[in-house]
Amino acid sequence: MNMADQLARKKTSTRRGVLHVMTQAYQSGGHTRVVERWINHDSHHCRHSVFLTGQGKLPIPQKIPTLTRASGGQVFRPSRYTSLVSKALTLQKVAQEYDFVVLHTHMQDPIATLALGAQNFAASVIYYNHADHRFSLGMGAASVVAETRSWGKNISSLKRGITESVVLGIPLQKDMAGHYRKNFSTRAKLNISAASKVIFSAASEHKFIPFQEFNFLHAAVKILLQQPTAHLLLVGVGKDFIQRNLMDIDGGEAVCARIHTASAVGEELFINYLMTADLVIDSFPENGSTTLMDCVSCGLPVVSLMAPTGQMDYLVNTREYTPDIEAFIRQVLCLLDNEQWSRRVWQEQHERLMNDSSPVNFSKRLHSLYAQAMSSKPIGLGNRIQAVGLGDIDLLHTARGHI
Numbered sequence: 001m002n003m004a005d006q007l008a009r010k011k012t013s014t015r016r017g018v019l020h021v022m023t024q025a026y027q028s029g030g031h032t033r034v035v036e037r038w039i040n041h042d043s044h045h046c047r048h049s050v051f052l053t054g055q056g057k058l059p060i061p062q063k064i065p066t067l068t069r070a071s072g073g074q075v076f077r078p079s080r081y082t083s084l085v086s087k088a089l090t091l092q093k094v095a096q097e098y099d100f101v102v103l104h105t106h107m108q109d110p111i112a113t114l115a116l117g118a119q120n121f122a123a124s125v126i127y128y129n130h131a132d133h134r135f136s137l138g139m140g141a142a143s144v145v146a147e148t149r150s151w152g153k154n155i156s157s158l159k160r161g162i163t164e165s166v167v168l169g170i171p172l173q174k175d176m177a178g179h180y181r182k183n184f185s186t187r188a189k190l191n192i193s194a195a196s197k198v199i200f201s202a203a204s205e206h207k208f209i210p211f212q213e214f215n216f217l218h219a220a221v222k223i224l225l226q227q228p229t230a231h232l233l234l235v236g237v238g239k240d241f242i243q244r245n246l247m248d249i250d251g252g253e254a255v256c257a258r259i260h261t262a263s264a265v266g267e268e269l270f271i272n273y274l275m276t277a278d279l280v281i282d283s284f285p286e287n288g289s290t291t292l293m294d295c296v297s298c299g300l301p302v303v304s305l306m307a308p309t310g311q312m313d314y315l316v317n318t319r320e321y322t323p324d325i326e327a328f329i330r331q332v333l334c335l336l337d338n339e340q341w342s343r344r345v346w347q348e349q350h351e352r353l354m355n356d357s358s359p360v361n362f363s364k365r366l367h368s369l370y371a372q373a374m375s376s377k378p379i380g381l382g383n384r385i386q387a388v389g390l391g392d393i394d395l396l397h398t399a400r401g402h403i
Contacts, residue, residue, distance in 0.1 A: 017047030017073060019098040019123070021091065023054045023106035027061050028236070028264040029204065030170070030290025031130060035104055037171040039067045041359040042366060049073035051094060053087055053111040056080040088114035095123050100373060102126045102146075107136040117141040117378075124373035129156065129165070133286075133309040143376040146369055148289060151310030164376060168369055170290055170312070171362035172297050172353070183275035190260050192231050192276065197336050199223070200277035200295070202235035202270065207286035210245070214285035214307055217245050217252070219325050223332050224255040230336060231258045235265060235273050274298055279335050279342065281328075287311055296353045301346035303331050314352040320345060 092115040127142035132152030145165035156162040246252035280295040282304035322328040
């Protein structure tokens, strides 16, 4: 029986659709955007619901209930006062009503393991490996691990002993490149002149915390010192973080006024900030993923560094995925100085990105993923994790104390 026949058969049963299990959903950041886009781009037109294990008092982004309702699904939000076991029992019961359960949970969240690891479900469990550089709970309950990139697939095999994984990728919401237009009004609000060059970067603050030789702000200071009219706009980072980390950097005080910060923002304001820029640079020591993709799809070239946490497939083997910090700085300065070359680089990145992450291609890979999940048994991790050891699965965070 092929995939279409199996799905058609399942539609006649009492269970139907996909249940996305998340620990928390956020107003900003790529984690929640992936779930929204998964629902939006699933060409099987099935019911999608979201189960939030630890949302607490956090508001749910409006797109989540809107998209789930449109598909015939709903949002499940257990009370923050509910115990772990009670939440697991509730999830266990809800999960029985779906064909697929997709885990987008935080690395340390045990609820899905408690709920789905105790018995074989009629539903097929997929683990979406959104933090492939971290040690994570929940994979053992899944029939298949969906990877965001080839780097993650290699880590799953080498460090976790998991070969039942496939590269699904991260879907784009839509291609906005044709609408790229410099936003000078937002520049004015930031006291940045129209003639200046603006470098943009966006990530959660922890992605910029220095590790070994990987010091983002040290590299940024070097760039700004060599480009006296350039400004750096950091979204997702607090001003106090910048002040603390600039203190010990030579030249930091001289460029401090040209480093602008903004807290985490929603999609509309994010685009407004992005459209002030001439160039996007990746965060490190932890690379970005969804953010960089959205920047390229909006019409801006990006430069990234070969840091400890790998990179998305569309940037690998390009000049803009630089081997070291000095090459990173040179590439940034080169693109800032040559607008024509910068646009050519963006065109190449945009073509690679669309081939890798367009909604149509994501939907095709999703089709194959569902088929594999339906025909596979739960992975289980006991013997495998003993065979490969904990090693450096979580090297970056263990070394910095962020376990």
